[in-house]
Amino acid sequence: MAARIHPLLGAFAILVFLFLLAPLVIIVGASLSDTTYLTFPPQGLTLHWFANIFEISAFRNTAITSFQVAILGTALSLLIGIPAAYALNRYRVGLPKWLGTLFVLPILVPEIVFGFSLLKSITIGLGLPIYPSLIIGHALLVLPYSVRVVGASLASFDFSVEEAAISLGCPPWKTFMTVVLPNIRAGVIAAFILAFITSINDVSISVFLTGPGISTLPIQILAHMEQFFDPTIASVSVLLMLVTVGVMAIVEATLGLTFLTK
């Protein structure tokens, strides 16, 4: 028997969905508009603005940079995050409680403050070039996802399984790779996806770390809007959206979306 839903609750839910989806509909509409300025509803229909993206080399270059930074930054965050999450769970008893919170700080600190402090410390302080600064900055930005999501996986991992492997003659490092890692695979993939999406959509960190010649796609969208305010921005946004939806679709098809939220 299906549960009865109060008509008002149903109506409210529909409103919430409309509210969530409306901006997306507006963006898609605006991207198709046959005008030289952003407008909704679209006046006339054209794919010209999508074609226009590929004619502007800045969009192409920043898109490549964005993907590289997202992949390398996420990978770096996992490289730090997985061992950190492992240590936090394995030695939970002996470690101070605040240590876990430390790894979530990038989410708690206002992003604009975090971005500025990265500029001061990495780009100015260490004098690193823009590209490595971006990768390190993004790695730190998404580190909380790596630590928390992998940590959630490890929290339900029975560490006596690890001891069983060691007692059977498997050295600790090999045990981690062949026994622990395969059992937290879902968490590592989920962390990668969340971190990747966060990185590729990020503005507030990148705005401080990008510079002459090297920029990310969201920053380029901002720059383009300031100069032109034409529907190209809407069409780029639609593409960026499709990338996110695409990644989610892959997750849904292979692992099921539920594991991202569990």
Add this chain to the structure above:
Amino acid sequence: MTVSLTIENLSAHYGQTQVLKDLSISVAAGELVSLLGSSGCGKTTTLRIVAGFLQPTSGHVRLGDRDLTRLPAHARDIGLVFQNYALFPHLSVQDNVAFGLKQRGIAAADRAKRATAMLERVGLSNLADRLPSALSGGQKQRVALARALVIEPPLLMFDEPLSNLDAKLRVDMRVEIRQLQKANGTTSLYVTHDQEEAFSISDRVAIMNAGRIMQLDTPEVLYQKPANAFVARFVGFENLIPMKVVARDGAVVTAEAAGGARLHLSQDLFGPIKDDFVLATRPDGLVVRKDGEGVPATLGTRTYLGRAYQYKCGTAAGEITANGALSEPFEPGDKAVLVPMPEQCCILDPET
């Protein structure tokens, strides 16, 4: 290849707390010794030190003539069976059992043959392709047992292996474990908090308390001749009555309990009796009678046990639990005498 396990003067600390105090045990080749005690007594700590998961503050662990104390856990060659099975969730039953062989560099074909043979011995060859999540508790523990046995370790250790199983299965499994252990002649250390389990499965049992071994003996000796008050209480000697010798006449001593009750005890039966001692009995060893030589008591609650009545009795030496015949029931408030049955009593040193 059977070797002995020697644990020498082991001490261990968790931070400032000393959890093992100068503990020594030796397990003869092919013998199964249980560590028995309530939680926090140090039995699991001992096992984990032998396994190499914890470092002792001082002391040594030897297996045959190998000193294991500083050896990393993965180089110790010990078969371990855990309370929660600890099977590899991502590997099939067959691969779980073959895991240890793989670490030893044994070729795939030989590995498969030996794992299959071992699964057959524990009666699970039809489940070889399953994942652990598709097995029942008893089947999981059989796989864990097979996984530990297939590497033919010189030492097997069990950490409360049956605690997660239901009562009936627990009895079946302990018989099975004992048969496999005996057939292989593997020296074994078995940790449990369940007295019946320890007594039924072991050659000898070490009763532990607060990081020390209180007594290490065969189950028969522990059950009948506990060496001290702690062990006596542990094996069911509920009544500990402090007494003082007031007269000696040849082999017979006359002793007095609090309140003045006097008993005659023969040193031919108990061995030399010191001036201050404790008389320990189970409820069965003290019979409630109208009269006789014993401790005067006022009877309290009566419980029907089937073979006898059990009474809570108030005496000058404190509350005592004693049994009385079904043919002679007493009512709460009756005055009676608790008569000790000498063969069922123990003489212990006073608790310090």
